[in-house]
Amino acid sequence: MSRYPVPQDRSEAAFAERYPLLSSAEARAEAARCLYCFDAPCVQRCPTEIDIPSFIRSIGTDNLRGAARTILDANLLGDSCARVCPVEVLCQSTCVYVHQGRPAIPIGRLQRYAMAHGMAPDMLQPASPSGRSVGLVGAGPASLACAGALALRGHAPVIYERDTWPGGLNATGIAPYKFQITDNLREVAFIESLGVEIRTGVEIGGDLGPDRLLAQHDALFLGIGLGPDRRLGVPGEDRPQVVGATHWIRRLKTDPGFRVDGVRRAVVVGGGNTAVDTARELLVLGVPSVQLVYRRGRPDMSGYDHELGPALADHRLQLIEHVNVVEVLDARRGVEVLLGDHSGTLASVPADLVVVAIGQARLDRWARAFPGVTCDDRGRIEVDPHTMATGNPRVFAGGDAVNGGKEVVHAVRDGQRAARAIDALLQEVAGA
Amino acid sequence: MPDLAVDFAGIRSPNPFWLASAPPTNSGDQVMRAFDAGWGGAVWKTLGNPIVNVSSRLASVDYGTWRMMGLNNIELITDRPLADNLREIAAVKRRHPSHALVVSLMFETRQEWRDIIRRVEDTGADGLELNFGCPHGMCERGMGSAVGQEPAVLEELVRWVMEVASVPVIAKLTPNVTDVRDPARAAVRGGIDALSLINTVQSVIGVDLDRMVPLPSVGDASSHGGYCGPAVKPIALRMVADLARDGAVPVPISGIGGIATWRDAAEFLALGAHTVQVCTAVMHHGFRIVVDLIDGLDRYLCDKGLHSVEQLVGAAVPAYRDWGELDLNFHTVAAIDSARCIGCNLCHVACHDGAHQCIHLPSEPQGAVRVPYVDEPECVGCNLCALVCPVEGCITMVERRRGAARESWNDRVAAGRDRVPGGLGEL
Numbered sequence: 001m002s003r004y005p006v007p008q009d010r011s012e013a014a015f016a017e018r019y020p021l022l023s024s025a026e027a028r029a030e031a032a033r034c035l036y037c038f039d040a041p042c043v044q045r046c047p048t049e050i051d052i053p054s055f056i057r058s059i060g061t062d063n064l065r066g067a068a069r070t071i072l073d074a075n076l077l078g079d080s081c082a083r084v085c086p087v088e089v090l091c092q093s094t095c096v097y098v099h100q101g102r103p104a105i106p107i108g109r110l111q112r113y114a115m116a117h118g119m120a121p122d123m124l125q126p127a128s129p130s131g132r133s134v135g136l137v138g139a140g141p142a143s144l145a146c147a148g149a150l151a152l153r154g155h156a157p158v159i160y161e162r163d164t165w166p167g168g169l170n171a172t173g174i175a176p177y178k179f180q181i182t183d184n185l186r187e188v189a190f191i192e193s194l195g196v197e198i199r200t201g202v203e204i205g206g207d208l209g210p211d212r213l214l215a216q217h218d219a220l221f222l223g224i225g226l227g228p229d230r231r232l233g234v235p236g237e238d239r240p241q242v243v244g245a246t247h248w249i250r251r252l253k254t255d256p257g258f259r260v261d262g263v264r265r266a267v268v269v270g271g272g273n274t275a276v277d278t279a280r281e282l283l284v285l286g287v288p289s290v291q292l293v294y295r296r297g298r299p300d301m302s303g304y305d306h307e308l309g310p311a312l313a314d315h316r317l318q319l320i321e322h323v324n325v326v327e328v329l330d331a332r333r334g335v336e337v338l339l340g341d342h343s344g345t346l347a348s349v350p351a352d353l354v355v356v357a358i359g360q361a362r363l364d365r366w367a368r369a370f371p372g373v374t375c376d377d378r379g380r381i382e383v384d385p386h387t388m389a390t391g392n393p394r395v396f397a398g399g400d401a402v403n404g405g406k407e408v409v410h411a412v413r414d415g416q417r418a419a420r421a422i423d424a425l426l427q428e429v430a431g432a
Numbered sequence: 433m434p435d436l437a438v439d440f441a442g443i444r445s446p447n448p449f450w451l452a453s454a455p456p457t458n459s460g461d462q463v464m465r466a467f468d469a470g471w472g473g474a475v476w477k478t479l480g481n482p483i484v485n486v487s488s489r490l491a492s493v494d495y496g497t498w499r500m501m502g503l504n505n506i507e508l509i510t511d512r513p514l515a516d517n518l519r520e521i522a523a524v525k526r527r528h529p530s531h532a533l534v535v536s537l538m539f540e541t542r543q544e545w546r547d548i549i550r551r552v553e554d555t556g557a558d559g560l561e562l563n564f565g566c567p568h569g570m571c572e573r574g575m576g577s578a579v580g581q582e583p584a585v586l587e588e589l590v591r592w593v594m595e596v597a598s599v600p601v602i603a604k605l606t607p608n609v610t611d612v613r614d615p616a617r618a619a620v621r622g623g624i625d626a627l628s629l630i631n632t633v634q635s636v637i638g639v640d641l642d643r644m645v646p647l648p649s650v651g652d653a654s655s656h657g658g659y660c661g662p663a664v665k666p667i668a669l670r671m672v673a674d675l676a677r678d679g680a681v682p683v684p685i686s687g688i689g690g691i692a693t694w695r696d697a698a699e700f701l702a703l704g705a706h707t708v709q710v711c712t713a714v715m716h717h718g719f720r721i722v723v724d725l726i727d728g729l730d731r732y733l734c735d736k737g738l739h740s741v742e743q744l745v746g747a748a749v750p751a752y753r754d755w756g757e758l759d760l761n762f763h764t765v766a767a768i769d770s771a772r773c774i775g776c777n778l779c780h781v782a783c784h785d786g787a788h789q790c791i792h793l794p795s796e797p798q799g800a801v802r803v804p805y806v807d808e809p810e811c812v813g814c815n816l817c818a819l820v821c822p823v824e825g826c827i828t829m830v831e832r833r834r835g836a837a838r839e840s841w842n843d844r845v846a847a848g849r850d851r852v853p854g855g856l857g858e859l
């Protein structure tokens with residue numbers, strides 16, 4: 001049982017898994033098919049450089065704990081990464097079988113299999129205590145990975161999280177057919193077991209600001225992710241039918257009262273993965289008609305084709321390209337969404353729900369409050385890419401707040417990279 | 433953490449995993465990289481008087497999508513000058529003092545053996561392995577398996593070596609004999625410290641049907657070669673076990689043949705090997721396989737509550753018996769789990785055509801699949817259906833004893849009940 005209770009009747013609990021756990025027969029067959037390439041391209045394509053051929057070989061020899069260990073040695077969030085990583089464009093896209101026109105090894109699913117069966121509570125042994133403490137802001141993947149890696153090096157990490165649940169978007173953002181909040185909380189418990197303290201419901205800022213944190217800890221890591229959903233900036237946007245995407249997904253994943261029963265027609269605005277996820281989620285929830293509205297053409301969309309393509313095979317989803325939302329008007333039932341381009345209004349689409357997925361705000365103002373911390377003109381915290389150190393040598397940062405919004409695995413890489421640099425810094429200070 | 437270190441006839445090794453004498457141990461660079469990767473020991477590629485090798489040298493049996501399930505070679509011993517080999521052996525030993533470095537040798541005259549042993553011992557090598565096993569090429573010249581197949585010659589040669597050697601000596605045996613205990617006992621009589629087996633099995637691996645030349649072809653002809661790789665593991669296991677339970681062979685054994693995983697290695701250890709040697713699996717995938725060999729064995733020992741490799745060595749030997757000692761009242765029957773069955777009917781056809789006609793097909797499917805059923809009284813408990821079944825855990829063999837007491841054929845002979853009805857006398 002997790003320290004962080006979640007409501008039972010969450011809508012997400014009804015979602016079926018898209019890729020269920022492999023059976024041992026499936027896992028063995030796929031492991032036997034893996035060529036165990038040397039200097040393998042899949043490893044090079046993994047941001048955390050998991051030794052994929054080796055863990056798959058260990059699955060093949062029935063050394064599942066060895067397999068899990070190999071994964072964790074490179075990536076402490078190997079369980080969530082196995083399930084949320086877009087392997088179609090990462091490791092799996094480079095499988096050498098692709099060059100033979102044969103299906104790639106299902107690396108993500110094998111990784112999940114190894115983690116599900118091979119994880120043992122005392123698998124990783126923390127070093128003896130260094131007496132050093134590190135404060136981390138936000139309990140998303142970046143901070144969790146950083147804190148776990150610091151704990152293994154003997155330091156005492158304390159994570160401050162303003163939300164009820166730790167996990168960041170792993171708790172509140174990932175599509176439920178991939179990973180649910182309960183899955184996330186199991187992984188969080190594993191990270192805590194390494195010696196990580198998490199204080200939820202604590203927002204950093206105001207009274208508990210940079211000064212107090214810097215005074216309490218030897219070093220800091222900022223893993224704050226991104227801010228609230230961006231707004232369209234058009235008239236009528238304040239109507240209750242119009243919601244931000246991450247806000248809406250968060251309710252889907254955590255809110256016991258959340259229902260979409262009355263929604264017959266939904267409009268999703270945006271062309272990124274959050275927009276595509278939202279559209280897919282609406283389809284799973286049974287909404288009869290979903291319009292995905294994007295300001296440019298399909299080739300320009302940053303949402304993955306492997307996600308959008310299958311979704312568009314469902315006749316209930318339509319993609320409307322090259323238009324903007326001009327205004328949201330009140331209607332007898334729901335709202336009318338006026339769509340147009342630079343030449344004027346083109347169409348009006350009726351909707352009971354409008355989900356706006358055009359990106360998230362940046363928390364640069366918040367970050368700049370830390371002395372020495374700077375941000376670029378797109379609001380991203382500036383760091384040394386090798387150490388993740390900000391302009392303040394005691395303050396490090398990583399994840400979405402630094403890269404502007406990528407994947408969980410990039411946040412993990414950043415966190416672990418920062419942990420190495422923080423460890424070096426603390427040892428240097430200790431030696432001085 | 434279990435202790436993986438072993439003491440093999442006085443040769444100490446950080447773990448029981450050694451490279452066999454073969455191409456992976458051809459040079460100092462390779463052996464150093466192997467030790468860095470985690471191998472506990474290595475037997476250097478056999479040294480002898482210079483030879484000439486042919487090209488090509490290897491051919492393999494692929495099975496389904498598995499490449500190199502069996503490997504065949506017609507390579508001889510080292511083709512590098514002795515001086516280079518000796519210099520590199522000394523360099524490896526200097527860099528890796530705590531790894532086991534054994535040098536394989538194959539010479540003809542007593543004087544040659546004396547000379548080479550002195551030279552090799554000067555390098556600091558930990559032991560010698562006498563190659564009495566190479567089954568192609570060298571045997572045509574009276575060496576290798578030609579020695580291994582003649583116990584008297586083998587014993588004599590071992591004596592020559594033991595007279596001069598001051599480090600532990602291992603004799604490497606050929607499987608190309610009728611009873612491996614004969615050469616093993618001869619080596620023991622000669623004073624050997626330890627045995628290793630198996631070397632490769634004589635074989636012709638295939639034929640190029642377009643050119644009508646056996647494989648691997650050297651231009652327009654080929655020769656028989658030595659077979660190794662996963663395919664030979666059962667042959668090797670049997671020979672190791674035969675020696676492990678032979679009271680006349682009281683020396684440690686290094687098991688070789690088809691080892692690719694920690695599980696293979698654990699099986700060799702359980703049947704009496706003290707160390708294992710690997711060749712083909714490394715030729716296939718490189719030195720890196722040792723990581724999972726060590727990790728897997730380590731976790732296995734932990735799971736079983738064993739504190740050292742030593743505790744595993746020979747653990748299954750007492751259960752390796754003559755047929756005449758097996759319990760005739762032990763009986764199993766096949767049980768098919770209908771919830772798991774996927775309806776391929778392979779068990780049915782195997783039993784119907786290839787066993788005892790006791791798995792039948794119902795005329796109607798139950799639900800989505802037609803699940804075959806077992807006619808229990810007819811089932812002899814041969815395992816065939818369970819072996820062909822592609823679904824893990826679907827067919828299990830359930831124990832149905834025929835009598836409470838244990839009774840073997842030998843017991844029956846002793847009790848005078850060894851006449852089975854239906855013989856010639858009743859015709």
Ligand SMILES: Cc1cc2nc3c(=O)[nH]c(=O)nc-3n(C[C@H](O)[C@H](O)[C@H](O)COP(=O)(O)OP(=O)(O)OC[C@H]3O[C@@H](n4cnc5c(N)ncnc54)[C@H](O)[C@@H]3O)c2cc1C
Pocket residue numbers: 084085086137138139140141142143160161162163167168169170173174175178202203204205223224225226246249273274277398399400401405406407408409411
């Ligand atoms: C809808 C959606 C779906 C996604 N799906 C996938 C996917 O399938 N696969 C994938 O790899 N990636 C996916 N991503 C991206 C991925 O979730 C992020 O890249 C990743 O979570 C970034 O991790 P992070 O730790 O940097 O930030 P976050 O996960 O955003 O965590 C930041 C945490 O900091 C906390 N915080 C912020 N400010 C403060 C403060 N002042 N005080 C205390 N706490 C604070 C927040 O509450 C939050 O918990 C998705 C993103 C979204 C929005």
Ligand SMILES: Cc1cc2nc3c(=O)[nH]c(=O)nc-3n(C[C@H](O)[C@H](O)[C@H](O)COP(=O)(O)O)c2cc1C
Pocket residue numbers: 452453454455477478503504505507508509510536563565566604630631632659660661662664688689690691709710711712713
């Ligand atoms: C190409 C090749 C060359 C070999 N050369 C030698 C050798 O020089 N001396 C020797 O004792 N064994 C030699 N062997 C046999 C191996 O050491 C080993 O006994 C055999 O391959 C069985 O082990 P494996 O199944 O792990 O390959 C050779 C094997 C191969 C494939």
Ligand code: SF4
Pocket residue numbers: none
């Ligand atoms: S493996 Fe190396 S030596 Fe052998 S044929 Fe290929 S390239 Fe030549």
